[in-house]
Amino acid sequence: MSTHVELRTGAYHDSVSLMQVSRVVAGTAGVQAAQVAMATELNVDVLTSMGFDVPAEAGPNDLVIALRTDTPDAVAAGLAAVADALAALRATSDSGGGDDTVAPRTLGSAAARVDATLAVISVPGQHAVTEAFDAITSGLSVMLFSDNVSVEDEVHLKDAAAAADVLVMGPDCGTAHIGGVALGFANVVRPGSVGIVAASGTGAQQVMCLLDAAGVGISHCLGVGGRDLTAAVGGRSTRQALHALAADPATDRVIVVSKPPDATVLADLEALADELGLQVHWAVLGPGRPDLTASIESFLVAQGVPVPTWPTWAAAGGGDDPLLSRGAALRGLFCGGTLADEAITVAEGELGGIHSNIPHDPALALGADLRHDGHVVIDFGDDGLTRGRAHPMIDPTLRQERIAAEALDPTCGVLLLDLVLGHGAHPDPADELADAVRTARATALASGRSLPVVVSLTGTDGDPQHRSRCAEVLAAAGADVYLSNAAATRAALSLLRSTP
Amino acid sequence: MTTSARPLHGLLEADPVVATAGVPLLADALSDQAVTVSRTQWQPPMAGTEADLARVMGDPRRAAANALALERMTSATATLVDVRPASEVVGLERGTFLHAGPPITWERASGPMRGALIGAVLFEGLADTAEHAEHRLAAGEFTLEPCHHRGGVGPMAGVVSPSMWLYVLRDDVHDATSWCSLNEGLGKVLRYGAYGPEVIDRLHWMTRVLGPTLSQAVRSTGPIDIRAIITQMLQMGDEGHNRNRAGSLMLLRELLPGMITADAASSDVAEAVRFSGANEHFFLNLGMPACKLATMAASGIPGSSVVTVMARNGTDFGIQVSGTGDEWFTGPANTPEGLFLGAFGPEDANPDIGDSAITETGGIGGFAMAAAPAIVKFVGGDVPFALRATRTMYEITVGEHPAYQVPILGFRGTPTAIDVTKVARTGILPQINTGMAGRVAGTGQVGAGLVTPPAECFPAALAALAARVPEGP
Numbered sequence: 003m004s005t006h007v008e009l010r011t012g013a014y015h016d017s018v019s020l021m022q023v024s025r026v027v028a029g030t031a032g033v034q035a036a037q038v039a040m041a042t043e044l045n046v047d048v049l050t051s052m053g054f055d056v057p058a059e060a061g062p063n064d065l066v067i068a069l070r071t072d073t074p075d076a077v078a079a080g081l082a083a084v085a086d087a088l089a090a091l092r093a094t095s096d097s098g099g100g101d102d103t104v105a106p107r108t109l110g111s112a113a114a115r116v117d118a119t120l121a122v123i124s125v126p127g128q129h130a131v132t133e134a135f136d137a138i139t140s141g142l143s144v145m146l147f148s149d150n151v152s153v154e155d156e157v158h159l160k161d162a163a164a165a166a167d168v169l170v171m172g173p174d175c176g177t178a179h180i181g182g183v184a185l186g187f188a189n190v191v192r193p194g195s196v197g198i199v200a201a202s203g204t205g206a207q208q209v210m211c212l213l214d215a216a217g218v219g220i221s222h223c224l225g226v227g228g229r230d231l232t233a234a235v236g237g238r239s240t241r242q243a244l245h246a247l248a249a250d251p252a253t254d255r256v257i258v259v260s261k262p263p264d265a266t267v268l269a270d271l272e273a274l275a276d277e278l279g280l281q282v283h284w285a286v287l288g289p290g291r292p293d294l295t296a297s298i299e300s301f302l303v304a305q306g307v308p309v310p311t312w313p314t315w316a317a318a319g320g321g322d323d324p325l326l327s328r329g330a331a332l333r334g335l336f337c338g339g340t341l342a343d344e345a346i347t348v349a350e351g352e353l354g355g356i357h358s359n360i361p362h363d364p365a366l367a368l369g370a371d372l373r374h375d376g377h378v379v380i381d382f383g384d385d386g387l388t389r390g391r392a393h394p395m396i397d398p399t400l401r402q403e404r405i406a407a408e409a410l411d412p413t414c415g416v417l418l419l420d421l422v423l424g425h426g427a428h429p430d431p432a433d434e435l436a437d438a439v440r441t442a443r444a445t446a447l448a449s450g451r452s453l454p455v456v457v458s459l460t461g462t463d464g465d466p467q468h469r470s471r472c473a474e475v476l477a478a479a480g481a482d483v484y485l486s487n488a489a490a491t492r493a494a495l496s497l498l499r500s501t502p
Numbered sequence: 503m504t505t506s507a508r509p510l511h512g513l514l515e516a517d518p519v520v521a522t523a524g525v526p527l528l529a530d531a532l533s534d535q536a537v538t539v540s541r542t543q544w545q546p547p548m549a550g551t552e553a554d555l556a557r558v559m560g561d562p563r564r565a566a567a568n569a570l571a572l573e574r575m576t577s578a579t580a581t582l583v584d585v586r587p588a589s590e591v592v593g594l595e596r597g598t599f600l601h602a603g604p605p606i607t608w609e610r611a612s613g614p615m616r617g618a619l620i621g622a623v624l625f626e627g628l629a630d631t632a633e634h635a636e637h638r639l640a641a642g643e644f645t646l647e648p649c650h651h652r653g654g655v656g657p658m659a660g661v662v663s664p665s666m667w668l669y670v671l672r673d674d675v676h677d678a679t680s681w682c683s684l685n686e687g688l689g690k691v692l693r694y695g696a697y698g699p700e701v702i703d704r705l706h707w708m709t710r711v712l713g714p715t716l717s718q719a720v721r722s723t724g725p726i727d728i729r730a731i732i733t734q735m736l737q738m739g740d741e742g743h744n745r746n747r748a749g750s751l752m753l754l755r756e757l758l759p760g761m762i763t764a765d766a767a768s769s770d771v772a773e774a775v776r777f778s779g780a781n782e783h784f785f786l787n788l789g790m791p792a793c794k795l796a797t798m799a800a801s802g803i804p805g806s807s808v809v810t811v812m813a814r815n816g817t818d819f820g821i822q823v824s825g826t827g828d829e830w831f832t833g834p835a836n837t838p839e840g841l842f843l844g845a846f847g848p849e850d851a852n853p854d855i856g857d858s859a860i861t862e863t864g865g866i867g868g869f870a871m872a873a874a875p876a877i878v879k880f881v882g883g884d885v886p887f888a889l890r891a892t893r894t895m896y897e898i899t900v901g902e903h904p905a906y907q908v909p910i911l912g913f914r915g916t917p918t919a920i921d922v923t924k925v926a927r928t929g930i931l932p933q934i935n936t937g938m939a940g941r942v943a944g945t946g947q948v949g950a951g952l953v954t955p956p957a958e959c960f961p962a963a964l965a966a967l968a969a970r971v972p973e974g975p
Contacts, residue, residue, distance in 0.1 A: 014545040018525045063546050091526075104893040105543035107928040111897055112542040113521035119513055122532070124524025125544055128552045132927065133523050133544075135559035142521065143513050147528060158560055165562070169510050183518050183537050186528060222514055246509040253514075396527065425531040 003034070004074040006081070007054050010065040014040065015091060016124075018392045020065075023087040027069070030083040032076030037068045038084055044389055110136045122185060123172075124148055127389075130173065131155045138162050138170070145185050145225065146172030149385045153234045156227065160238035169242050174385070175225035176203030176393070176426075179210070186225075187395055189424035190464035194219020197253035199243045201230040201260035202287075204338025204383075204422055205294060207460050208487055209259050209285060212298045214462050215485060216310050221252040228339065231263035231286070237271050244271070248278040255281040257301060261343055262288035289362075293344055293488035315459075315473040315483040322452035324500075329415035329451070332356070332498055333408050334379035334491075335401050337394040341420045341458060341487045342381040348491040353377050353498075359384055372404070375413045380404070395427045402438050409442035409453060416454050417442065418494040420487065421476070423461030423469060432472035436479035443480050454497045455481040458490035551926045551961050554968035558923055561971040563805030571800040571808040571824050572901045572919045575864065578673045578799040580680075580732075580792030581725040585717040587709070589664035591681050592652040596626065598645040602660025602857045603815025604830040605648055608639050612816030614695025614852050617943030618659030619646075621697030625705045626663045632697060650811055650822075653798065654681040655790045655857035658693035658939055659816065666705070667713030669788055671728060673795040680791040680798065684708055684716070687781045689946060694939045695852075696946040707773075711766065715774040719760030726756045728792040731785070732866060733905045736916070741874035742789045743858060743867030744881060744935040744950055749785030754778055790857065793864030800919065802827050807967055808900060809920040812863045812932065812955060816855035816939070821959045823922055825970060831963040833956030838938050840881050840951015852941040854953045859934050865903045865918030868933035868952070869895045873908045873916070881935055881952050891933050892917065898924040898932065922967065925960045 015023070020039050027036035035052060039045040041060035049056050054068040069080040106112035109121055121137035123130055127150025137144045138159065146159075151173035163170040171178050177200065178185040182193060189207055191214040198220055200206030206223050213220065224247070226239035240258065247253045258271070263286050275282040283304070285297040292300065299309045322328075332349055336342035339360065346356045357366045357374040360381045372380055381387075382394040382401045394401050401419075408414040421435055428434070439455050446453035457476050461469035473483045484490035508515065522529040523542040532539045547555055558564065588594040599622055601615060611619070620635040623644070629635035638644065649656040656662055660683075668681040683693075686704060690696035720726065731752045738748035761775055778784050801810040806824035813820055820832040835853035842850070861867035871878070872892035875885045883891075892908060895917035902915030920932055931954035938949040 016525045018527050061549065063549060104890060104897060106540065107543055107545075107897040107930065108924055109521055109523045109542050109544075112523070112540040116519050116521065116538055116540040118519045118521040118538075118540055119511065119516065120518045120520045122520055122522045122524070122528055124522075124528050126546070129546060129555075131556035132547070132552070132559045132923075135556070137521070139559075139565045141511060143510055147524065155556065162560065162562065167510060169513065180518050181514065181516065183532065183535055185518075185520075185532070242510070246514055249509050250514045392525070396525075425535070426528060 004071045004077055005054065006069040006071070006077045007056060008067050009041070009057055009060055010067065011063065013065040014063060015065065015088070018396055019091050021392055021397050023084065023091065026087045027080055027083045030080055032072045033069060033080045033083070034072060035070040036080060037066070039066055040064070041066045044391065108136060109133045110140045113137065113140050113142055118142055120145065120180065122147060127151050127173070131159065134159050134170065135162065138166050138168055141166065141168065143169040144171065145175055145178050146170060146227070147175060147186055148172070149174035150389055153229060156229060156235055157238070160235065164238065164242060169224065169246065170239055171225040172227040175227050177206045177223065178225045179220060179223035181222065184425040187422065187424055187426040188223070189214070189460070189462050191462055192219035194221065195252060195254045196220045197247040197250065197256040198223040199226060199240055199247070199256060199258045200224070201226050201228055201240065201263070202340035204460065205259045205261070205340030207422055207424060208294050208341065209257060209298060211460050211462055211485065212295060212312070215313060216302055216307060218302070218307060221250065222247065228261055231260045231267050233264040233267060237267045240271055241274060244274055244278060244280060244282070248280045255283070257283045257285050259294070260286040261340055262286065287340070287344055287347055289347070293348055295486040295488040312484070312486040312489060314485070314489070315477040317480050317482045318478050319480065322454055326452040327450060328453070329411070329413045330498070331375065331413045331415050332377040332379070332418060332494060333414045333416065334418040335404050335408070336379065336381050336420045337383050337398065337401060338420050338422050338460070339381045339383050341460070342379050344487055345418060345491040346379045348488055349377065349379070349495060352495050359386065395422055398428065398431065398434060402434070405438045405442050406445070409445035412451060414453065416456065416494045416497045418456050418458070418491060420458040420460065421472065423465040423467040423472060425466065427467070429466065431467065432475040436475045439476065439481050440479040456490050456494040456497065457481045457483045458487040459483050459485060460487070545929065547927045548929055548957060548961050551964055554961070554964045555923060555926055557968040557971050558807060558964060561805050564807060567803045567806035567825065568808055568900045568919065568921060571803050571806045574676065574799040575796045575919050576903050576905065577675055578796040579675050580671050580673060580728040580795045582669055582720055582728055582788060583672045583725045584670040585667055585713055585720055586670060587664065587713070588662050588666050588668050591668045591670055592654065594662065594664040596664050597628070598647060600647055600649045600652060600654070600656065600660070600662040601815060602649060602656045602658065602855060603813045604818050604820030604832050606646065606815040606817055608642070608646070610817050612852050612855065613941050613943040613945070614855055614939035615659050615816045617695030617697050618661040618692050620943065621692045621701055622661045622663040624697060625702050626665060648813070649857055650813060653679065655794045655860050656683055656693070657685070657786060657790065657858050658856040658937060659695055660857050661692060665709050667709060667717070669791060671788070671791045671795060672725070673799060676799040678795055678798050680794040682787040682791040684712060685781055685784055685787045687777065688783070691946060694946040695943050697944055711770045712774050712777065715761055715764045715766055715771060716757065718764040719757045722763065723756060723760040726753070728788050729905065732789055732792060735785070736866065736870055736873040736906055737909055739874055739876050741867055741870040741877065741935065743786070743861040744937070745874045745877045746783050746785040746789065749789065750782055753785050753788060786858065789866070790860050793860045793866065796864045797860060800824050804970070807922040809863055809922060812859040812934070813857045814854045814859065816852055819854060819955045819959060821955065821963060823963045823967065826963065826966045829966060831959045831966065833958040836953050836956055838936050838951040838953035840938065840949055842949035843947060846940070846948035850940055850945070850948045851938045854936060855939050856936065858936065862932055862934050863920065865906055865916045868935040870906065870908060870916045871933065871935065872911055875910070877935070880950060894930060895933060897928055898930050922960050922963050926964050931955055931957060
């Protein structure tokens, strides 16, 4: 066995690209393990835990190449694979043409070359504010995909945007739909006249997919960032979005989707909607409030649209053997923050407090190891888990590891998972998740336990990943699949109740 | 909040055209939907600048302040109005010596700077021998002050003493005056740190003959539009820093009638004309103060992140920024890379020296490299390199100079008004074309080539800008 670690300075690549490079290199013959990453604190920890010695001088702008190979000779093959994979990245990301042209190096420069109207920013959070101000100054609305932006910076950006009459969607805005174009994570849904304002990325996706299933289309979906309706941010972007949608000829009614909002902010926004004469349906989560599915059902009823039966796909092979033992705790492992939040809300109605990294009660916060013997719902897309790495909807590694861990944990009674499809998401996520589900169930079975799995599947058949195919793959692996996240959560609760 | 009939600039009513910075996946997803996407080749900014960048980028004054800086820089005029001794032009006192770059002491001065100061002390008759001059300088008996502090610029060592004659240039739009010394020609010259008898003799001749002759010429022919000459020379293959061939000829064409009719011995007139005509860098000393006038006009605008001075004293490289006024931000000067004269090599070269980087600061020189493909071999590159150099500078400048145009780039204006935030964001350093002085005092020129500022000047300036951003409402 041979180990090779090297630093390359001044060679920046984003974490998603490097994840792809690492995978390609790890698949090279003779290579046991490969990690190609920027030397952020988190990545250095990962490399150390993999047994690599990272030079102390490594900084976040240095590229680390770490290989473990069968033989010393294989190092060269691994490095050649690294070179090829990095070169392939350049071929797609460098828009430069001839050898005397120069690619735009700042967002303002890139925008000026095409007279852009919109900026999509997904650089690491500590650099995102600079890029966003550049966009605002250049007169562009911004989809700020980056997370780890402070509330103070968010307020500052949104005030600057309002002064410039542009919209800041975000930070941590995963989803938007403008003029038929899907931005970030977004599903392919039918066009229509319903405008959506979403302080919640996966919440917006859930709503769009439910509307699509009911035959209702959307005009635009404007993300505003998960904190927009908090007291600190005060609905700054939502106000602008409502103004814009009120003036938009393609929109005749609006759904506002949000995680639990601040009551005063919500009241102010309701008053604004009245002022604008805009018909707004408030699909906001919170204690005592309807879940998203119920909220959309009441919206449909109000519009005189029949409420459909929300699609479900039953696990192949019927139920698990009732004689097998089973844990008593709910384990929800989510990539979608709002889906996780909604699952917590629904489950708490029956189970009481749910331990989480996004808990409703601070006393229920999980420690750094995210472990607890009781009911647990984890949002793997939370800021704390995405610092220095890609969102789990792109890179599901962390959740895959946790699924495997739950399979070995006798306290785990039911696994509740989400899978979100659409543009921007993993191109083929179902097979990987189905493998994890199948393996987890087999692992549990090997130790004499049954491990039912429920999947909340947000998507449409128009999505590149094709919802029905994904659902069938998951069902074949032994999961019950639901389009409605609330229904999936209730199904998981029902399986817990039936625990022998 | 601003509202209008078409809120958000009509965002919802048109097909989105998108600029992206960050993960290619999101841009790919847009390309897959047939959306026009312009991708930023983004990389993290210079280390440790994140917070200062965010603060300066969020300064609501910045965009307008930089637009104003660019407007002033490009609207500044530059006319040669007079040639007079430094004692008259800037009231330079006997015993005070001006020099290139940020402030420097004798102790820290490099070889060529020391050589030029020794030469100037000898020229002023303040010492009889080089040793005596050096002793007096080391004893701190004289005052040293940057040319920039008196509104002027000096090439290489840039040493100016009271008896030396200066070109005087005016910017009538912004009511400003700048100046530069007369060019001494090539070879062993004071500005490159040489101070032998032939150097001192030439300085005396310049004071006795050349200065008065040029003065009469300018006064008889009237003000000469230096900016117009720069505009033309860029279209004739000069970049105005390392290549001034066309500019020198055009200037001579303007001055000749006044020189040959000057009230002086015909042999003196002939020598002045011969000296001026033989000097390919005759124009450099006019281009520099013209650029200084432009950058002076852009100086002192609160909130502006535009660089208004880049200058070197052979030890330190210093910059000044519009929004921070006269404050210097310095780092150790780099040593240029390029080609060497005769048997000289890299070990003979002194670190970067001179105020001539004012040309790049004003949007010509290395920034107009594409206009001067003939010099690329001299500075160690090929023609695509020259095109790429200018195109790269657009990534760190606020805008383009409407008058200074590059034919091969479709008459696009030269990249003008370096923005500290863009330098910090991209890590691209300004491209400077320069001469190289010998490391040892008294050597003279050893070569010419390319150099960049030390990177640390820019984060330092950025931090000072960030500290001046007013608290939010």
